[in-house]
Every structure is written in C-alpha cells, then in structure tokens.
Amino acid sequence: MHELSIAQSLLALIEDEMAKHGKEKLITVKVRHGRLSSVVPEALSMAFEVMTADSRLAGAALVMEETPVLLRCRDCSREFTPDPPTAAFAPCPGCGQELGHTVVSGRELYIEYLELE
Amino acid sequence: MQIPVVRNILEANANEASELKDFFAQKGILVLNLMSSPGAGKTTILERTLTDLRNELRMAVIEGDLQTDNDARRVAATGAQAVQINTEGGCHLTASQIRAALASLDLGGLDILFIENVGNLVCPAEFDVGEDFKVTLLSVTEGDDKPEKYPLMFHISAATLLNKIDLLPYVDFNLANASRHARTLNADISLFPVSARTGEGLDAWYDWLRARRAAKKKLA
Ligand SMILES: [Zn+2]
Numbered sequence: 579m580h581e582l583s584i585a586q587s588l589l590a591l592i593e594d595e596m597a598k599h600g601k602e603k604l605i606t607v608k609v610r611h612g613r614l615s616s617v618v619p620e621a622l623s624m625a626f627e628v629m630t631a632d633s634r635l636a637g638a639a640l641v642m643e644e645t646p647v648l649l650r651c652r653d654c655s656r657e658f659t660p661d662p663p664t665a666a667f668a669p670c671p672g673c674g675q676e677l678g679h680t681v682v683s684g685r686e687l688y689i690e691y692l693e694l695e
Numbered sequence: 696m697q698i699p700v701v702r703n704i705l706e707a708n709a710n711e712a713s714e715l716k717d718f719f720a721q722k723g724i725l726v727l728n729l730m731s732s733p734g735a736g737k738t739t740i741l742e743r744t745l746t747d748l749r750n751e752l753r754m755a756v757i758e759g760d761l762q763t764d765n766d767a768r769r770v771a772a773t774g775a776q777a778v779q780i781n782t783e784g785g786c787h788l789t790a791s792q793i794r795a796a797l798a799s800l801d802l803g804g805l806d807i808l809f810i811e812n813v814g815n816l817v818c819p820a821e822f823d824v825g826e827d828f829k830v831t832l833l834s835v836t837e838g839d840d841k842p843e844k845y846p847l848m849f850h851i852s853a854a855t856l857l858n859k860i861d862l863l864p865y866v867d868f869n870l871a872n873a874s875r876h877a878r879t880l881n882a883d884i885s886l887f888p889v890s891a892r893t894g895e896g897l898d899a900w901y902d903w904l905r906a907r908r909a910a911k912k913k914l915a
Binding site: 580583584587588590591595599601609614615616652666667676677678681685686687688689690691692693694695 | 698703704787817818822850880881882
C-alpha cells in the first residue's frame with residue numbers, strides 16, 4: 579500500500595531532475611531496490627502507471643532491479659550473501675557466527691538513472 | 696540522454712526526519728517509534744506505561760490510526776498528552792505528519808514522546824520519523840516466526856516487547872525460538888517478555904526507558 583507514497587516521492591524527484599536538466603520528456607527511470615526494502619515491484623509499477631497516466635510522464639518506462647542482500651560478519655568481517663539468496667540473514671560461511679551481521683547492502687531504494695529527452 | 700542520478704527516493708522524508716531528530720536532541724526528548732501488527736496490544740502497553748510512570752516522567756503520545764480516535768482517547772485517559780494523526784488509510788506515519796502533530800503538544804519539560812505507528816510490520820520500517828529508537832511489539836498470539844517474516848523490522852529495532860505472555864500456556868508460541876530469531880537479525884536487540892494485562896515483566900521495560908531517557912538528557 580505504501581507504494582503509492584513511494585511513487586509520489588519518485589515523481590517529485592523525476593520532476594526535479596527534469597527541471598534541473600531542462601528536459602520535457604521522460605523515456606525511462608531506473609530504480610534500484612534492495613531485497614530487504616519493503617517495495618513490491620508490481621505494486622510500484624502499477625502506482626507509477628496510474629499516477630503518470632494523465633501527465634506528460636505518461637508512457638515512460640519504469641525499470642526496476644533488485645539488489646541482493648550483502649552482509650558483513652561481526653566477528654571475521656567477511657562479506658557474504660545469504661544462501662539461499664532469498665533468505666534475509668544467515669550464518670557466516672567463514673566462521674559460522676549467526677548473530678549481529680551488518681547489512682552492507684540490500685536496504686536501498688534509489689533512482690539509478692533517468693533517460694530524458 | 697541518460698542521466699545518472701543516484702538519489703534516495705525517500706530522501707524528502709529522510710531529510711525531514713533528521714531535522715526532527717536534531718530538534719528533539721536539543722530539547723533532550725527521548726522519542727520512540729512503536730511498531731506492531733494490529734492487535735498486538737500497543738495501546739494497552741502504552742496505557743500501562745503512561746500510568747505506571749506518570750509520577751516520574753512527563754510523557755506524550757502521537758497516535759497514528761487509520762480511522763478512529765479510540766486509541767488517543769484511551770491514552771488521554773491516563774492523563775498524558777495525546778494527539779491523533781488520522782492517516783486516512785495511509786499505512787505508515789511520515790516525518791512531516793509528526794512535525795505537524797508537534798504543534799498540538801506542549802513540549803516543555805517533556806521526557807519521552809511515544810509515536811504509535813500504524814499497525815503493520817512492513818511499511819513503517821522505511822519511514823523514519825525522527826525517533827531515537829524503533830521498538831517493536833509482538834504478541835505471543837501471533838506466532839514465533841514473526842521475526843523471520845519481517846526481518847528488516849527486527850533488524851532495525853532497538854527493543855522488542857513480547858506481549859501477552861500470560862497466554863503462553865494456551866498458545867503455540869516458543870519464546871526461546873522467537874528470541875533466537877530476533878537475535879539472529881539483531882544481536883544487540885533488547886527483548887522484554889511482558890504482559891500488559893498482569894504487569895509481569897514490565898519493570899525491565901521501564902528500566903530500559905529510564906536508562907535511555909537519562910542518556911538522552913545527558914546529551915542535550
Ligand atoms: Zn564470520
């Protein structure tokens with residue numbers, strides 16, 4: 579449900595960047611979302627489509643790519659992606675430590691690039 | 696023309712949250728963002744906390760609620776200041792809603808501000824509201840796999856209250872399992888098995904609040 583407010587923030591940033599670069603038309607916006615961020619891509623796509631339908635952004639493509647989780651072990655500092663990668667957390671493959679890993683990546687939600695005309 | 700941007704989509708909220716955080720730091724107010732599924736007993740825990748500590752600490756509550764002001768009325772009945780934010784279907788509170796709500800509160804001499812977020816364990820995790828700590832509440836009627844299902848929420852919470860432990864004999868909830876899962880996600884998390892109904896375990900939670908509040912005051 580919060581994809582609506584994410585889409586709203588996304589549109590505000592797009593408009594801001596378009597003004598900054600003096601462009602009128604959005605071709606593509608590329609969004610990166612971490613596995614641990616609570617974004618449902620289908621829901622964000624739908625919200626984006628609905629909210630741009632009657633605007634000058636209508637027809638623009640929203641491309642999304644998921645970033646896997648990368649953890650750093652508290653004990654041995656080894657960086658690893660949980661196995662299976664769908665798991666959010668896992669024991670360190672180096673030393674077996676289960677607790678206290680830091681999330682290096684996997685929480686992000688950002689615009690990577692815009693294609694403007 | 697492709698333009699690399701790399702901007703956090705939620706930067707507007709993040710910026711506003713960090714301004715609020717500075718503001719609360721100057722005032723020395725401890726701010727806690729309370730999150731749970733619906734029905735876990737957030738309001739009951741709050742009522743109890745506000746009542747038990749009212750001679751000791753000045754506390755206020757900002758209530759996020761989908762439609763009604765029932766929760767705010769229950770909280771106000773304890774004598775604490777309460778302000779209701781009607782989210783009108785929104786699934787989380789935002790920093791700007793908190794900023795707006797502050798206008799209705801008397802912040803002078805305030806020790807602790809509780810922000811009771813909208814009841815779900817997903818969306819509020821993405822939206823900081825200027826809090827010092829996130830506190831999750833989980834009731835034993837919900838199942839001990841909740842931490843596994845909502846890893847981010849438990850990863851970013853400083854404390855988890857496991858509520859309704861008076862019901863443990865009647866439900867299929869393994870306290871040790873839930874605790875272990877929570878600690879896997881966050882080794883430093885403080886866990887408080889409590890019953891808001893009987894009062895069991897609440898002293899440890901109160902001590903945690905006292906310690907955090909004292910630490911915050913010292914920095915102000
Ligand atoms: Zn390790």
